[in-house]
Amino acid sequence: MVAILLAVLALFLVLFSLTQKRLLWGVIGVGVHSLVLAGLYLVLAAPDVALTEAAVGFGLVTFVYLLALRRTGKLVVAAVPLYPLLYPAGEGIAGLEWEILERFARWCHRDLELIWVPRAEIPRLVQSGEVHLAAGGFLSRGENGLVFTRPLVLTRLVRVRVAEGPVGAVLGEPAAHLVGPKGKLFPEAADLARALARGELGEAVTDLLRLREWTMQNLFPEAETTVLPEEYGFAFALNPADEELRQSLEGFLAELERQGELRELVRKYLR
Amino acid sequence: MESLSGLGLSVALALLGIWTMVVRRNLVWKLLGLNVASGGGILFLVALSHRPGVRPPIVGLGPGPAADALPQALVLTAVVIHFATLALALALVILLTEYRHTQDARKLEEGSV
Amino acid sequence: MRPILALGLLSLAALLAAGIAGLWPRENPVDPDPIAQGWGVANAVACVVLGMRLWDTLFEVLVYVVAMVGVRFFLGTLCWRGELRPVAQSPLLRRAADLLLGPILVFALYVAASGHLGPGGGFPAGVIFGSALLLLALAKGMERLSAELYEPRLESLEYVAAVLLLSLGAIVLILEVRTSAAFIAANLLIALEVAIGAWAVLHRFASARGEV
Structure with missing residues (x-):
């Protein structure tokens, strides 16, 4: 009876750990599973094996795994596409921040994975630990519960006025505060541009880089633009609990800046 | 009954471990799968050494017939060697x-x- | 790809089940007690490991030593940077760790030396001592512990233990000695061997951590 219970528990634990996404939970699950296996060996009248398995499986093997995967694994990045910073290019992804992220992932030996998300989703994703970093056209307004690296590119908010009508902005961006009670909010910048082009909006609040993207696509040639004085910066955002990652990314960026490569990269992409 | 549940679990562990080794692409996940599969192999031999109502193969430890000592002796060293080879693989x-x-x-x- | 794999694995399971089904009904195994008593020990597993299949065990130990040499070699090529910091900086914990080292060593020695009488033996004892060292490293910090247990000296001790074990095995095999003294000596040597190997692995992995 005890043997069946232990066997079911061990099977449940191993199913739990092998279906995990994070390697850490898998390793811990397998460690606990081997402790349960040791109990099963005891029930199966093999005390020698049980003693050895308990010491090896739960103590040494788990710890060796933990030491080995201390700083390896995936680096998941949530991003908002924005043309010169981070954008899909054909099959792959390109941009200033992408190049920095690729070098950083190579530097700390992690495999990079990027997911495109709406702007308003980002704080929740970073805080819950589902993603490690937020990047791309992610303009911060000093949100609580996130920490930021040094700004890579500075920008300002800008009002793009096409005609009389309501004001629009992207949900979650700092510009969302400026639209007033009658304004409309959109989940993605592409929706905002589409609404402005269709005439649903008379005015949009966005930032200089986004305006540059629209100008390059020649979307609103007759628009009247007003640049607001306050300065904002595009930066990477991290979870405050992940102090180790913040330190290594900050150190990496400082190293890039010291060697002058950061300025060269900015010049290359933002000519 | 104990023996049968042990055998069933060992086969399931071996299959799950091999599945993980083939399907996962991360090398450390593959090693974790190997870990689980080897646990299945060890459990298989231990479960084979068990009969209903046996005692551990130590003289004077309870009544009844003793379990088979040979498979247990084989896996006793295998557990430790598994740790050594795993450490080598992780170093690689x-x-x-x-x-x-x-x-x-x-x-x-x-x-x- | 995956359906084929699933099919293959299921047929493997069916093959195993068919193989096991041939074993039923189970016969009782040979009673190991007279054999163990013939070797002068009480634990039949120890009798198999260090008596009847000593040849096997010697080469298992050799595999262990070679794997540890490999770990040292491969991780030695990475430059050492970073250290395993103690989990808690509390002086009480450090002091407790200092005090605990003795009792744990004694317990491991007991497990090794009584391996021919009850559950235990060289392999569990070595691994228990390795786990104890791991706990100590977590309590005191790897740097302090590795200053106390200087690894290169332990490394030569490990090779000496391996050579002693092999010669002991040769003596037992050639002269066909059947005393429990040989069992105790072999168990202690194996425990030393395994404990030093486990400590080497932990130390190397923790020291190379910054590079992982």
Whole structure:
């Protein structure tokens, strides 16, 4: 009876750990599973094996795994596409921040994975630990519960006025505060541009880089633009609990800046 | 009954471990699958040594017939050797990560890094 | 790809089940007690490991030593940077760790030396001592512990233990000695061997951590 219970528990634990996404939970699950296996060996009248398995499986093997995967694994990045910073290019992804992220992932030996998300989703994703970093056209307004690296590119908010009508902005961006009670909010910048082009909006609040993207696509040639004085910066955002990652990314960026490569990269992409 | 549940669990563990080794692309996940599969192998031999109502194969430890000592002796060393070879494999993975910057088996095979 | 794999694995399971089904009904195994008593020990597993299949065990130990040499070699090529910091900086914990080292060593020695009488033996004892060292490293910090247990000296001790074990095995095999003294000596040597190997692995992995 005890043997069946232990066997079911061990099977449940191993199913739990092998279906995990994070390697850490898998390793811990397998460690606990081997402790349960040791109990099963005891029930199966093999005390020698049980003693050895308990010491090896739960103590040494788990710890060796933990030491080995201390700083390896995936680096998941949530991003908002924005043309010169981070954008899909054909099959792959390109941009200033992408190049920095690729070098950083190579530097700390992690495999990079990027997911495109709406702007308003980002704080929740970073805080819950589902993603490690937020990047791309992610303009911060000093949100609580996130920490930021040094700004890579500075920008300002800008009002793009096409005609009389309501004001629009992207949900979650700092510009969302400026639209007033009658304004409309959109989940993605592409929706905002589409609404402005269709005439649903008379005015949009966005930032200089986004305006540059629209100008390059020649979307609103007759628009009247007003640049607001306050300065904002595009930066990477991290979870405050992940102090180790913040330190290594900050150190990496400082190293890039010291060697002058950061300025060269900015010049290359933002000519 | 104990023996049968042990045998069933051992077969399930071996299958799950092999499945993980083939399907996952990360080398450390593959090693974890190998870990589970080897646990299945050890459990298989231990479960085979068990009969209903036996006592551990130590003289004077309870009534009844003793369990088969030979499979238990075989796996006793296997557990420790498994730890040693696992440490060696993880050292190789660390070295590979150091020089090729990835743990993805497909990327390593394609030689794209 | 995956359906084929699933099919293959299921047929493997069916093959195993068919193989096991041939074993039923189970016969009782040979009673190991007279055999163990013939070797002068009480634990039949120890009798198999260090008596009847000593040849096997010697080479298992050799595999262990070679694997540890490999770990040292591969991780030695990475430059050492970073250290395993103690989990808690509390002086009480450090002091407790200092005090605990003795009792744990004694317990491991007991497990090794009584391996021919009850559950235990060289392999569990070595691994228990390795786990104890791991706990100590977490409590005191790897740097302090590795200053106390200087690894290169232990490394030569490990090779000496391996050579002693092999010669002991040769003596037992050639002269066909059947005393429990040989069992105790072999168990202690194996425990030393395994404990030093486990400590080497932990130390190397923790020291090379910054590079992982």
